[in-house]
Amino acid sequence: MVANIKDKAVIVGVHNTEFSKDSGVSELSLAAQAVKGAIDDAGLKPSDIDGFATFTMDSNDEIEVARAVGCGDMTFWGRSHYGGGAATGSLHQAVMAVATGMAECVAVYRALNGRSGHRFSDGVSGNIMTADAIHWGWYMPYGLLTPASWVAMFNQRWMHLTGVTKDAMFEVAHSTREYAVNNPNAFFYGRSFDRAEYDAARMIADPLQLFDCCQESDGASCVIVTTPERARDLKQPGVSVRGVAQAAAADQEQMTSFYREEFAAIPEMEIAAKNCYEMSGLSVDDIDAAIIYDAFSPIVLWQLEAWGFCGFGESGDFVLDGALRPGGRLPTNTHGGQLSEGYIHGVNGIVEATRLVRGQSLNQPDKEINHALVTSGVGIPTGGALLGKLD
Amino acid sequence: MSDYKTLSVADVSVGDKLPELDIDITSGLIVGGALATRDFEPVHHDKSVAQAAGLPDIFMNILTSQGLMSRFVTDWSGPEAIVKSLDVKLGAPNLPGMVMTVAGEVTACDAEAGVVDIAVTGENNIWGMHMQGSVQIVLPVEG
Amino acid sequence: MTPEEQKAFEDKLYAYVGVKVCSRKPAKDAVNETMIRHWTEVMGDNNPAYTDMEWAASSRRGRTIAPPAMMYVWNQEGYSVASSGRASDPQTDMVEFFNEHGFTGVLGTNVKQEYSREASPGDTVYVEMVIDSISERKATARGTGYFFETLATFSDQNNETLGTQRFRVLKFIPQEQPAAAADTNELQVPTRIPSPRGHDNGWWWNAVDEGKVLIQRCKSCQTLRHPPRPMCGECQSMEWDSIESTLDGEVMSYTSLRHPKIPGYPSDPICAVIKLAEGTNIVSNVVGCEFADVHIGMKLKGKVEQVDEKTMLPQFYPA
Numbered sequence: 001m002v003a004n005i006k007d008k009a010v011i012v013g014v015h016n017t018e019f020s021k022d023s024g025v026s027e028l029s030l031a032a033q034a035v036k037g038a039i040d041d042a043g044l045k046p047s048d049i050d051g052f053a054t055f056t057m058d059s060n061d062e063i064e065v066a067r068a069v070g071c072g073d074m075t076f077w078g079r080s081h082y083g084g085g086a087a088t089g090s091l092h093q094a095v096m097a098v099a100t101g102m103a104e105c106v107a108v109y110r111a112l113n114g115r116s117g118h119r120f121s122d123g124v125s126g127n128i129m130t131a132d133a134i135h136w137g138w139y140m141p142y143g144l145l146t147p148a149s150w151v152a153m154f155n156q157r158w159m160h161l162t163g164v165t166k167d168a169m170f171e172v173a174h175s176t177r178e179y180a181v182n183n184p185n186a187f188f189y190g191r192s193f194d195r196a197e198y199d200a201a202r203m204i205a206d207p208l209q210l211f212d213c214c215q216e217s218d219g220a221s222c223v224i225v226t227t228p229e230r231a232r233d234l235k236q237p238g239v240s241v242r243g244v245a246q247a248a249a250a251d252q253e254q255m256t257s258f259y260r261e262e263f264a265a266i267p268e269m270e271i272a273a274k275n276c277y278e279m280s281g282l283s284v285d286d287i288d289a290a291i292i293y294d295a296f297s298p299i300v301l302w303q304l305e306a307w308g309f310c311g312f313g314e315s316g317d318f319v320l321d322g323a324l325r326p327g328g329r330l331p332t333n334t335h336g337g338q339l340s341e342g343y344i345h346g347v348n349g350i351v352e353a354t355r356l357v358r359g360q361s362l363n364q365p366d367k368e369i370n371h372a373l374v375t376s377g378v379g380i381p382t383g384g385a386l387l388g389k390l391d
Numbered sequence: 392m393s394d395y396k397t398l399s400v401a402d403v404s405v406g407d408k409l410p411e412l413d414i415d416i417t418s419g420l421i422v423g424g425a426l427a428t429r430d431f432e433p434v435h436h437d438k439s440v441a442q443a444a445g446l447p448d449i450f451m452n453i454l455t456s457q458g459l460m461s462r463f464v465t466d467w468s469g470p471e472a473i474v475k476s477l478d479v480k481l482g483a484p485n486l487p488g489m490v491m492t493v494a495g496e497v498t499a500c501d502a503e504a505g506v507v508d509i510a511v512t513g514e515n516n517i518w519g520m521h522m523q524g525s526v527q528i529v530l531p532v533e534g
Numbered sequence: 535m536t537p538e539e540q541k542a543f544e545d546k547l548y549a550y551v552g553v554k555v556c557s558r559k560p561a562k563d564a565v566n567e568t569m570i571r572h573w574t575e576v577m578g579d580n581n582p583a584y585t586d587m588e589w590a591a592s593s594r595r596g597r598t599i600a601p602p603a604m605m606y607v608w609n610q611e612g613y614s615v616a617s618s619g620r621a622s623d624p625q626t627d628m629v630e631f632f633n634e635h636g637f638t639g640v641l642g643t644n645v646k647q648e649y650s651r652e653a654s655p656g657d658t659v660y661v662e663m664v665i666d667s668i669s670e671r672k673a674t675a676r677g678t679g680y681f682f683e684t685l686a687t688f689s690d691q692n693n694e695t696l697g698t699q700r701f702r703v704l705k706f707i708p709q710e711q712p713a714a715a716a717d718t719n720e721l722q723v724p725t726r727i728p729s730p731r732g733h734d735n736g737w738w739w740n741a742v743d744e745g746k747v748l749i750q751r752c753k754s755c756q757t758l759r760h761p762p763r764p765m766c767g768e769c770q771s772m773e774w775d776s777i778e779s780t781l782d783g784e785v786m787s788y789t790s791l792r793h794p795k796i797p798g799y800p801s802d803p804i805c806a807v808i809k810l811a812e813g814t815n816i817v818s819n820v821v822g823c824e825f826a827d828v829h830i831g832m833k834l835k836g837k838v839e840q841v842d843e844k845t846m847l848p849q850f851y852p853a
């Protein structure tokens with residue numbers, strides 16, 4: 001039984017800062033700019049914001065962001081854990097707060113200097129005695145210490161089991177890049193690439209090569225969530241949260257669930273998908289476009305299977321049929337994704353999913369987008385959300 | 392003979408990059424290199440002597456660095472290339488536990504004479520530049 | 535050093551310019567296939583021009599050659615350098631003269647070899663060496679000193695020149711080390727990042743230090759679990775002991791971290807999820823084979839090994 005918060009919260013404002021490799025400003029500055037931009041987009045005032053939601057990984061305290069932007073009194077703050085698994089997790093926090101009346105206008109933000117500051121590709125190293133550090137200790141001494149290496153370990157087995165090849169990984173990277181080419185805020189704006197360039201790129205962790213890996217970016221994204229009543233009076237077409245779910249599955253580890261009977265799988269995402277469908281009353285056929293968390297190209301493939309767009313092992317054929325492209329079954333990552341726009345931990349994906357439902361994407365598909373899916377990172381406790389037009 | 396291909400000078404252009412080579416620096420490589428080059432200076436096989444000289448462990452001798460640089464270039468060029476010179480500027484020492492990444496780029500190419508200059512760097516992951524220099528080879532003018 | 539002392543020192547020093555370190559003399563061993571092969575093994579050099587007689591016979595050269603970079607090797611003194619020290623010659627005299635005046639630091643800075651002819655097995659390499667130049671006194675980052683350059687000329691038994699080597703060395707007065715401890719960290723050779731050892735996992739790593747890989751076992755229901763946890767997920771018992779793994783395993787999946795390079799690790803370490811014969815999975819390294827040889831389902835045998843100065847780890851080899 002899923003608690004039903006269908007259509008009880010609506011995204012009314014979205015904003016991305018400029019994404020870059022060296023912002024030259026603090027993460028707090030980025031957070032404040034993103035929140036202010038989203039407030040403006042919604043046609044709200046800073047004093048309207050009474051709640052915040054973000055990632056445990058975010059370094060910007062809610063009260064610091066509130067003071068910077070000039071928000072007033074605050075009645076809710078909540079954070080979501082597990083890296084990119086918190087993308088729709090922070091939205092989930094905001095939706096629960098609004099649906100239950102704990103707050104009326106919640107700003108969901110994520111700000112990071114992910115390139116000029118701490119880089120995820122630097123890997124982990126443990127100095128502090130926490131359960132988390134002990135967890136990484138099972139991998140660090142062997143050299144398995146970057147996100148790419150953990151995903152590669154899953155992917156090698158998944159490819160072995162399914163027979164899916166790098167053709168499908170290239171199609172994910174390439175279709176995403178083609179969208180980024182039209183997006184001035186994307187790292188790869190105006191820069192297309194071909195299979196030869198993809199194949200020639202450096203190996204990162206077999207079989208992942210450079211263009212299978214997302215950008216490391218400086219930037220921030222924000223979306224603002226409020227009640228349907230309030231949303232109807234605001235500037236932008238409201239985008240209602242039809243369903244949102246978080247999930248961790250049995251024997252879950254953070255990026256290294258290598259101890260399950262069959263570990264080349266993401267059962268946690270299957271749970272999130274099932275609960276989102278149940279909550280929203282929607283089925284896979286109702287979804288017109290998707291923003292699928294793409295820290296690495298193959299994880300898009302696994303998620304297509306988890307959300308039921310195709311069966312296990314069939315995602316290769318699904319994408320090679322052109323499904324992710326502008327005229328395809330499921331235009332996906334139309335902002336250029338984290339592979340080619342920027343890595344803002346998936347919150348830039350919520351921004352883009354909202355724009356798709358509004359009809360405002362730079363790569364708006366010709367068909368009507370009634371419902372869009374947006375997901376969180378995988379390999380970790382994760383989640384997803386289904387967005388639709390506010391009635 | 393097709394097993395061993397040698398580049399012809401026509402295959403080469405200024406700016407071409409050679410495939411990078413990562414070399415694990417181990418005690419075995421350092422001692423083995425010293426012996427294979429008949430270099431019995433104790434700093435290359437006796438840790439206590441190396442430590443007395445101010446380094447934490449034995450370090451690679453110059454003749455091994457030269458050998459690795461030459462190998463790096465002829466791995467790429469193929470066996471008919473004639474090595475004409477090795478000009479090495481020495482930097483930080485290579486010690487056990489380090490990884491040296493060797494990289495190279497063609498800096499000059501005389502299509503008529505077949506003479507090709509390659510700038511080579513060998514950088515270790517701890518102390519940085521171990522060796523930097525240029526290698527001149529002569530390639531067959533026709534394939 | 536007063537200006538007068540310096541002048542007296544330099545007068546004597548510069549008298550070494552042009553002095554022969556050694557007259558033309560032959561190497562103890564002729565160029566030979568054995569020493570060439572020993573050299574190519576260590577260098578990882580598979581160039582058939584050096585070792586493949588059959589290929590070489592039909593190559594442009596028609597014969598195998600010694601690696602040009604071995605030019606200096608043939609005339610090396612050999613083991614006496616380790617057992618009784620380098621024999622005295624004008625170069626060692628000059629070095630001693632530097633040392634006596636405080637220029638005890640030594641740093642090879644450049645070496646340039648030029649080759650005019652390739653030597654082949656059977657040739658004898660002759661060397662002669664001269665102190666070719668000594669620079670003026672220079673202030674360097676290492677300290678004040680002089681660069682000297684030796685020129686070695688190599689020829690064969692027919693007195694045909696094989697090539698030359700110019701070796702440039704800085705002799706300097708080592709700078710006073712500010713705060714002796716400051717640089718010790720920099721001089722540490724990095725090792726693998728250790729696992730932190732806490733209450734729930736320290737015992738496991740302590741056993742590895744003693745050469746054993748253990749698997750935690752619930753005392754109540756006998757279920758094995760890895761990585762260790764304080765409670766049994768099957769029956770919630772907190773009583774446990776452990777069994778020692780035989781380290782027979784099978785590859786479930788694998789990858790190799792190619793980028794970035796992590797200090798203290800071998801390049802491109804192969805990592806794998808390995809199903810142990812006892813039924814639990816473990817992450818470890820696959821060693822003793824090439825990455826291309828690793829495949830899912832591959833049988834492995836592990837043993838606990840010292841992988842660097844500080845680290846004991848289970849490592850798995852092809853079975």
Ligand SMILES: [Zn+2]
Pocket residue numbers: 752753754755756757766767768769770771
């Ligand atoms: Zn039990």
